[in-house]
Amino acid sequence: MRYARAVFQTALFVVSSASIAVSQGMPTSQPSMLTITREDVKTGHNAMHAAFEAGWPAAYTKAKSPYYYLAMVAMTGPNESWYVSPYASHAAYGESMKMESDDKALTAEIARLQKGDADHINSVRSMHAVARTDLSYGAYPDMAMARFFEITIFRVRPGFEEGFASAAKAYAAAAKRAAPNMSWRTYEVIAGLPGPTYLVFSSVQSFAEFDRSMAQGMAIGKAFTPDELATMEKFSTAGMINAETQRFRVDPKQSYVDGPTKDKDKAFWNQK
Numbered sequence: 001m002r003y004a005r006a007v008f009q010t011a012l013f014v015v016s017s018a019s020i021a022v023s024q025g026m027p028t029s030q031p032s033m034l035t036i037t038r039e040d041v042k043t044g045h046n047a048m049h050a051a052f053e054a055g056w057p058a059a060y061t062k063a064k065s066p067y068y069y070l071a072m073v074a075m076t077g078p079n080e081s082w083y084v085s086p087y088a089s090h091a092a093y094g095e096s097m098k099m100e101s102d103d104k105a106l107t108a109e110i111a112r113l114q115k116g117d118a119d120h121i122n123s124v125r126s127m128h129a130v131a132r133t134d135l136s137y138g139a140y141p142d143m144a145m146a147r148f149f150e151i152t153i154f155r156v157r158p159g160f161e162e163g164f165a166s167a168a169k170a171y172a173a174a175a176k177r178a179a180p181n182m183s184w185r186t187y188e189v190i191a192g193l194p195g196p197t198y199l200v201f202s203s204v205q206s207f208a209e210f211d212r213s214m215a216q217g218m219a220i221g222k223a224f225t226p227d228e229l230a231t232m233e234k235f236s237t238a239g240m241i242n243a244e245t246q247r248f249r250v251d252p253k254q255s256y257v258d259g260p261t262k263d264k265d266k267a268f269w270n271q272k
Contacts, residue, residue, distance in 0.1 A: 042079075049120035136185045138184065160238065
């Protein structure tokens with residue numbers, strides 16, 4: 001039932017965000033779907049792994065692929081690299097797979113890269129997630145200028161999906177009063193992790209901005225109305241298994257982005 005509901009939600013999000021076409025470059029509003037590849041990097045292999053991963057953007061550039069992704073390297077938690085790709089729909093993701101499989105030279109190069117990558121990683125996990133625009137807040141950031149990400153993974157008890165939604169909306173209501181300039185995007189994982197699981201993404205242009213984010217979080221905590229506070233406490237007590245927040249830096253050498261994105265900060269995106 002949960003999966004059927006998620007698929008229905010995906011259809012709604014596709015209709016509401018038809019303008020988000022990855023073939024037009026990096027998204028400027030919340031993508032309807034994300035595919036996320038999480039690679040567990042071997043201890044001591046970070047530099048070698050990063051250098052090897054640069055082969056993927058080179059291969060996609062040569063193939064003139066219109067499907068882009070950001071590479072995020074963990075600064076906290078497990079020693080992971082996340083590769084996050086935006087899509088307008090499952091159909092668009094299917095088109096990207098067909099494009100890759102039809103290009104024999106690209107297929108061969110990807111196979112070579114995958115084999116070599118095994119020397120630097122312990123394991124790989126892939127996830128699919130759909131946008132929960134109703135649980136997101138604030139302006140969509142300029143992906144060309146995002147340098148650090150904070151991702152919170154909420155693991156929810158089955159049957160408490162509505163409780164999570166109510167808590168998220170209560171938090172957004174308090175944020176609107178206490179920190180109106182905050183921004184985050186919420187996604188529901190529909191494949192690749194035990195569910196219900198939600199991912200909340202936020203980004204900053206400089207690491208120093210996390211000081212402001214922490215201050216805003218404290219201000220939001222003080223701004224809850226009694227009803228909002230009761231909603232938050234009810235969900236955290238009964239509905240939440242746990243929440244895990246991790247921080248990442250964007251790695252331009254491992255990312256595959258379009259020309260206009262690079263042009264906004266050539267010194268960053270064209271690092272050698």
